[in-house]
Amino acid sequence: MIECYYNLNAALSAISGQAVTKAKLRPVSGGDINEAFLIECNGHRLFGKRNQLSRLKDFQSECDGLMALSKSRISTATPLALVQEDDYAWLLLAWIDTGIKSPDFWATFGENLARMHREISAKQFGWGDKQRATWIEYFRQDKLLPKIKQAWSHLDRKTRHCSNKLLNKLSERLISPDQPELLHGDLWHGNFMVNRDGQAVLIDPNAYYGHGEADLAMTRLFGGFDSVFYQAYAEYYKLTPGFTERADIYNLYHLLNHLILFGNAYLPDCQRVIQKYS
Structure with missing residues (x-):
């Protein structure tokens, strides 16, 4: 369990093992939702995310997800502390020194993701x-339906009608895994880094237990991964026929999320998937 502190310097003092009265904070790139900082103190470098205090629960969930993912064969960002100070919440993580992809980067990444899906369960x-006895019920009630409701004002009458039909047809469109599988939950190019050993490091998860297909589907959005990654994955975890169609439905969750966050540029893709599979 990651400890939560009520003062940033107190957290940094505990992490570094020495009293910290003033740390050096430098803004760095770190996503669209949070402020991100390189934090330097007592010879230590950390990565800090900051947001409104209301996001503390999200940071706690991210910590829990990283801890779960760390049980896999893939390197994972290391959470160090949570902080709630004044009107802000912080998540502090170990700084990751980056490198270039090794020759076996994509093959290793693909195999290890497949192993994670196969080997870590609940x-x-x-x-x-938010837990359910079946995969399809969880995906319907806790993933897709809330996003459709949030995106409702963006959808025209036809797409709204089709979305209800799609929700009712999920048991025909999707398949269930043998057991709940651990997922990163938001796996695209922006949510892994390359460490100094040339291997993948998972960051920014939205972890849950579901069907590994949903993780694999997400990797195909926004440009996709190298073909070697998919070959290595399939060698260890054979895909059931019909994956391409199921991937569209899994990715509808992410497209709707982007529609809600970033606007109507994502509307045509959302409409296409909803109408096609309804």
Whole structure:
């Protein structure tokens, strides 16, 4: 369990093992939602995310996800502390020194993701206080339906009608895994780094237990991964026929999320998928 502190300097003092009265903070790139900083103190370098205090629960969930993912064969960002100070929440992580991809980067990444999906499981589908006995019910009630509701004002009458039909047809469109599988939950090019050993490091998860297909589907969005990655994955975890169609439905969750966050540039893709599979 990652400890939560009520003062940034107190957290940094505990991490570094020496009293910190003033740390050096430098803004760095770190995503669209949070402020991100390189934090230097007592010879240590850390990565810090900052957001409104209301996001503390999200940071805690991210910590839990990183801890779960760390049990896999893929390197994972290391959470060090949570902080709630004044009106802000912080997530502090170990700094990652980056490198270039090794020759076996994509093959190793693909195989290890497949192994994670196969080897790390739970008793129910979902995460935290949202868990279900079946995969399709979880994906319908806790993933896709909330996003459709949030995106409702963007959708025309035809697409709204089709979205209801699609939700009712998910049991025909999707398949269930043998057991709940651990997923990164938001796996695209922006959510892994390359460490100094030339291997992948997972960051920024939205982890849950579901069907590994949903992770693999997400990797195909926004340019996709190298073909070697998919070959290596399939050698260890054979895909059931029909994956391409199921991937469209899994990725609808992410497209709707982008529609909600970033606007109507994502609307045509959302409409296409909803209408096609309804």
